[in-house]
Amino acid sequence: MSSDFMIAIHALAYLKIHERQVSSEELAQNMCVNPVRVRKVMAALNKAEIISTRKGIDGGYSFSLPDEKITLAMIYDALPIQMFNTSWRSGDVNMNCMISSGMSQLMDGVYADMEKSCRATLTTMTLHDVVDQLEAIRESRKHEHE
Template identity: 50%
Template sequence: MPSEFIIAVHAMAYLRKHPRLISSEELAENICVNPVRVRKVMAKLKAYGLIDTKQGLSGGYSFSIQNETVTLSQIYDALQMRIFHSNWRSGNAHLKCIVSSGMAQVMDDLYETMEATCYEKLKAISICDVVKELEQLYALKENTNERR
């Protein structure tokens, strides 16, 4: 899975959980990546309308859609990427070998199927779902720590 998607989901969950302006430095520290990588991803989310930005010293990012309908598929669309894709192809379509001549097409078809299946799953998961799951994991972790 491309790291930009992971950065974007993490950032969106953080923005949803903390409803205020958040700097790229704060996001980067929480995500554990360089602020430049965060800014590149956030620019795509901004262009798609998923976040708002404010320029300047007191600027930052904020969640722009104040409801529970932002889905992971919207983030995926904003990033204009593919999860299942390879530029490299094995085999050679011109060889007289059934495996070598057809493997690239078989893998391309498989990637398309996996991409469509994954996209349907992403449509069913909202950022609020991600935040709820994070809250449950955190509560479970806290309960485990209290028992020790």
């Protein structure tokens, strides 16, 4: 799975907490990644109309949709990624061996089922849920240090 999914969720949670236009440089600094990677991910979210962008000196990113309406599946679908995918295949479909000739097709089916199951889970969680969980983590950490 690509780290773009994590970058997207991190960026959107940051936008929600700060509720203002945020630049790619600010997001990148908070994520500890290169701003170019952030811009690439944010361009995909913009294309999917999850966020909007404004160019210029005081430009940046902001929400197009309420956080309660943004599911993790919407974010995932906006990105050109698959969670369970590999271009490498073991064996060779032209070999006489049942295992070597069939493993690629079998694993493609397994990966497709895993992808479908994972995507179904992503439809049940919103960005609002993510922010709520992050706030709960922060609160639990406060109590650990008391």
